[in-house]
Amino acid sequence: MGKKLKFKTYNLDLGNKKLVELHSKSLDKHGVLKGRNKKETKVLKATCMHHKLNKKGKLKSRVSDVDKNGVCHCLMCEADFRALPYTKEDRKKALADSLNLIDNTKFYATAVGVNESAQRVLAEAAVTMRVVAKINKKVTKIVMKKDNLSEKKKKNDVESTLGSWSTKRK
Ligand SMILES: [Zn+2]
Numbered sequence: 001m002g003k004k005l006k007f008k009t010y011n012l013d014l015g016n017k018k019l020v021e022l023h024s025k026s027l028d029k030h031g032v033l034k035g036r037n038k039k040e041t042k043v044l045k046a047t048c049m050h051h052k053l054n055k056k057g058k059l060k061s062r063v064s065d066v067d068k069n070g071v072c073h074c075l076m077c078e079a080d081f082r083a084l085p086y087t088k089e090d091r092k093k094a095l096a097d098s099l100n101l102i103d104n105t106k107f108y109a110t111a112v113g114v115n116e117s118a119q120r121v122l123a124e125a126a127v128t129m130r131v132v133a134k135i136n137k138k139v140t141k142i143v144m145k146k147d148n149l150s151e152k153k154k155k156n157d158v159e160s161t162l163g164s165w166s167t168k169r170k
Contacts, residue, residue, distance in 0.1 A: 005109075007118035014047060020059065023076060024052040031062070033076050048077035085140045095133040102126050 014022060026044050028034040033048060035041040054060050063083070065073045072083035086094065106122045 005112055005114045005118075007114055007121075009117045009121045012043060012047070014043075019047060020049050020051050020053060023048055027052065027076065031075055032078065045077040045079070048074060048079065050074045050076065050079075052076065085143050086136055088137075091133060091136060091140075095129065098129045099126065102129060 017025070023033060023044065026033050026035060031052075033041065033044040035044050050063050051059055051061055062075045063072045064075060066083050070082060070084040071080050073080050102122060102125050106119075106126070109118060109122060
């Protein structure tokens with residue numbers, strides 16, 4: 001076989017600090033994540049937990065601006081994502097879509113001969129994605145219980161859905 005197709009992969013080095021602590025200490029004066037260079041900023045934004053610690057060390061959500069489609073915005077990493085808790089059906093579909101992308105990539109990447117470390121990233125993603133869905137299922141249960149709202153009611157009530165979980169922009 002010919003030369004391997006090389007894709008750059010790198011190990012995430014997030015140091016020893018807890019994630020939320022690391023992100024809390026990497027904010028610019030506007031409250032947006034910023035690293036020492038472009039790559040670091042990219043990694044900080046990609047690993048954002050959408051929360052920070054305030055001056056008293058209390059955990060604060062940094063998500064606001066829920067639109068009519070239930071999409072919210074993180075003030076730290078500037079990501080827009082679904083604020084509504086996932087229903088069982090939606091979660092199943094989202095996982096299937098993600099796995100489809102990963103499997104499609106695994107298949108073609110191997111066929112064209114990508115390097116071993118790129119294959120490893122894809123293999124890890126396939127395992128990780130399944131864990132993500134499991135964690136989502138568990139925490140959604142807890143969130144629903146805390147807000148004391150049924151899935152049906154949530155669908156029609158985007159504003160109150162995020163309720164105590166959101167940050168109002170001031
Ligand atoms: Zn974020």
